[in-house]
Amino acid sequence: xxxxxxxxxxxxxxxxxxxxxxxxxxxxxxxxxxxxxxxxxxxxxxxxxxxxxxxxxxxxxxxxxxxxxxxxxxxxxxxxxxxxxxxxxxxxxxxxxxxxxxxxxxxxxxxxxxxxxxxxxxxxxxxxxxxxxxxxxxxxxxxxxxxxxxxxxxxxxxxxxxxxxxxxxxxxxxxxxxxxxxxxxxxxxxxxxxxxxxxxxxxxxxxxxxxxxxxxxxxxxxxxxxxxxxxx
Numbered sequence: 001x002x003x004x005x006x007x008x009x010x011x012x013x014x015x016x017x018x019x020x021x022x023x024x025x026x027x028x029x030x031x032x033x034x035x036x037x038x039x040x041x042x043x044x045x046x047x048x049x050x051x052x053x054x055x056x057x058x059x060x061x062x063x064x065x066x067x068x069x070x071x072x073x074x075x076x077x078x079x080x081x082x083x084x085x086x087x088x089x090x091x092x093x094x095x096x097x098x099x100x101x102x103x104x105x106x107x108x109x110x111x112x113x114x115x116x117x118x119x120x121x122x123x124x125x126x127x128x129x130x131x132x133x134x135x136x137x138x139x140x141x142x143x144x145x146x147x148x149x150x151x152x153x154x155x156x157x158x159x160x161x162x163x164x165x166x167x168x169x170x171x172x173x174x175x176x177x178x179x180x181x182x183x184x185x186x187x188x189x190x191x192x193x194x195x196x197x198x199x200x201x202x203x204x205x206x207x208x209x210x211x212x213x214x215x216x217x218x219x220x221x222x223x224x225x226x227x228x229x230x231x232x
Contacts, residue, residue: 005044005064005065006037006038006041006042006043006044007038008063008064008067008071009034009044009052009064010038011071012056012059012064012071015071015168015200016056016167016168016187016189017167017168017187017188017189017190017198017200018167018168020034020035026055027048027051027052027055028048028051029048058072058073059071059072059073060072060073061073070145070146072146072202096123096124096125097123097124097125097126097129097132097134097135097154098120098123098134098135099120099121099122099123099124099134099135099136099137099152100118100120100121100134100135100136100137101121101136101137102118102136102137103139105174105181105182105183108174108183108218109174109217109218111134111136112157112174112218112220120134124152124154124226126154126224126226129154129223129224131156131223132154132155132156132223133155133156133157133220134154134155135152135153135154135155135226136152136153136155136172137150137151137152138150138151138152138153138185140184140185141203141206142184142185142186142201142202142203142206143170143185143186143201143202143203144202144203145202145203146202146225147185147202147225148227150228151225151226151227151228152225152226152227152228153172153185153222153224153225153226154222154223154224154225154226155172155220155221155222155223156220156221156223157218157219157220158171158219158220158221161213161216161219162213165188165197165219166221167188167189167190168187168188168189169187169188169221169222170185170186170187170221170222171185171186171187171188171219171220171221171222172184172185172219172220172222173185173186173188173199173216173218173219174216174217174218174219175211175215175216175217176215176217177211177212177215184199185222186199186200186201187199187200187201187202188200191210193210195212195213195214196210196211196212196213197210197211197213197216198210199211
């Protein structure tokens, strides 16, 4: 593989906030081998490349090999006119994901809490997704073009944050910092500041922001995306 491909892999892991040592372990490389290959302009073996693409499935192959397009591919698990499926019988109930349409921070707090007052507006079914808590309509453009306003994200709530955050992944995040409330979708990366985390947008017009990890009051991992191309 070319040097440019290796350099782009380094760009990817830097963007995702993945440490080189952790990356090497994940893809079965010996300690320091990737850094050495990068430094000495060496190639990367096909077996290791296959491991990388298997572990990090959001890499855009066109970008990886040519540099064209976006780094992160549009991981649309269901891209069609409007494939929303309601529950039909008891046997299929466990496959149906409750879809919520919430416009207020108060509604988000309740949804991520006991869920007592929030009722789904519909149910959807997305292949190969398990261990979900629900689905939510996206608002705003902070993750554009990967996510657009009106898209649907399937999420799983995260508890015990210090132990369960997967750095570099996309999350729905509710922040309360000194009484200032925010709800947004971002990648979460480690910060150089102790006890802080970074929230990174896909949209280059939105700057990276940092908050104390203690200000995260609710967190949910984004497990999939549904895009509705047409309402007709």
